[in-house]
Amino acid sequence: MARRSRQSASRSGVTTDYSGRWRLAVVTTSGSTPDVRSERRRALAYARLAELREGVWMRPDNLAGPLTTSTGLDGDVEFMSARPSDARQLAARLWDLEVWSRRSFALLDRLAALPPVGPDELAPGFSLSAAVLRHLQADPLLPEELEPPAWPGRQLRADYDEWDVRYRSILAEWSRATGPRNLRVVVVEERDRIRCRSGGVRLGDPGFVHLGVVPAQGDQLVVRPQLQQSPVADHHDAIGPHGRRQPVGDQHRRP
Numbered sequence: 001m002a003r004r005s006r007q008s009a010s011r012s013g014v015t016t017d018y019s020g021r022w023r024l025a026v027v028t029t030s031g032s033t034p035d036v037r038s039e040r041r042r043a044l045a046y047a048r049l050a051e052l053r054e055g056v057w058m059r060p061d062n063l064a065g066p067l068t069t070s071t072g073l074d075g076d077v078e079f080m081s082a083r084p085s086d087a088r089q090l091a092a093r094l095w096d097l098e099v100w101s102r103r104s105f106a107l108l109d110r111l112a113a114l115p116p117v118g119p120d121e122l123a124p125g126f127s128l129s130a131a132v133l134r135h136l137q138a139d140p141l142l143p144e145e146l147e148p149p150a151w152p153g154r155q156l157r158a159d160y161d162e163w164d165v166r167y168r169s170i171l172a173e174w175s176r177a178t179g180p181r182n183l184r185v186v187v188v189e190e191r192d193r194i195r196c197r198s199g200g201v202r203l204g205d206p207g208f209v210h211l212g213v214v215p216a217q218g219d220q221l222v223v224r225p226q227l228q229q230s231p232v233a234d235h236h237d238a239i240g241p242h243g244r245r246q247p248v249g250d251q252h253r254r255p
Contacts, residue, residue, distance in 0.1 A: 010136040013157050018062040018143035022082050022090075025067065027055035029076040040076060048140055050094035058094070060087065062143045091146045100138060104152040107132050111159050116167040119174045125167050132160050 025044055032040070041051075047067065049057035067079050084090045091097070111132070116125055139153050147153075 010139060010141075011133065011157065011160075013136075013139065013141060013153060014064070015062045015141055015143065016064050018060055018145060020083055020087065021061040022058050022084060022087070023049070023061045023067045024080045024082055025049055025057040026078045026080065027057075027076060028078045032076070036076075044077075050140065052090075052094065058082070058090075059140065060091070060143050060146060063141060088146050091140070091142055092148075095140045095142075097140075097148050097151075100135075100140075101148065101150075101152055103135055104156045107135060108152065108156055108159055111163045116163065116170045118170060121167070122171060122174060129160075129164065129167065132156070136160075 025047075027040065044051075044057045047059075048063065049059045049067075051057050061081060107128075110128055114121055114125060114128055116122075136153075136157065141153075142151075
């Protein structure tokens with residue numbers, strides 16, 4: 001649910017009014033194990049904070065809801081607010097905005113180059129959809145006042161929403177024409193890769209990054225999702241522990 005919530009927030013890009021204040025999260029504990037530090041960093045990044053220096057994370061105060069890591073580690077972090085003297089310069093220091101912008105324009109070009117017009121676009125379209133959604137999750141969702149010129153976030157969201165409507169329509173037509181289609185997900189040896197082949201897992205929603213992938217006429221497809229806590233598509237005959245929408249992590253990899 002947390003992953004779906006993050007993805008929904010990333011796709012909508014909804015922010016609140018910005019008053020010039022920033023949110024800070026300061027790590028107040030020391031001597032944590034590497035696993036705990038890694039989990040804490042991941043949680044703070046998921047909350048769209050960026051690290052100014054070790055143990056000090058911050059972002060503009062323009063997102064709805066309380067600032068929390070949502071991992072049970074809040075006791076290790078002190079939350080506060082501040083008002084930087086040069087917020088635009090600070091934002092550019094915290095996030096590599098040029099790289100995010102450049103990748104956004106590349107994805108816009110890929111969306112334009114792959115209009116969903118028939119079943120042949122379903123497999124490459126799924127991979128493209130996943131790439132866009134992952135990229136949107138890396139958007140810092142800055143206030144407009146702090147965005148660089150020609151920031152492509154809103155354009156990418158608008159173009160993807162229009163593209164996704166057409167993609168879903170083609171997928172629905174294909175599903176009606178071919179009947180139920182099953183997939184089996186097999187995690188291969190390489191880290192963070194999955195392979196899909198006939199049988200087992202039902203085709204899920206292509207607009208959500210999960211382990212259901214449309215096959216190209218029975219061919220095997222390999223994609224690169226983030227396996228950590230990735231929910232599985234709805235299915236009836238899952239592989240091992242991957243059933244009932246249980247999270248899939250690297251501990252479930254198969255040889």
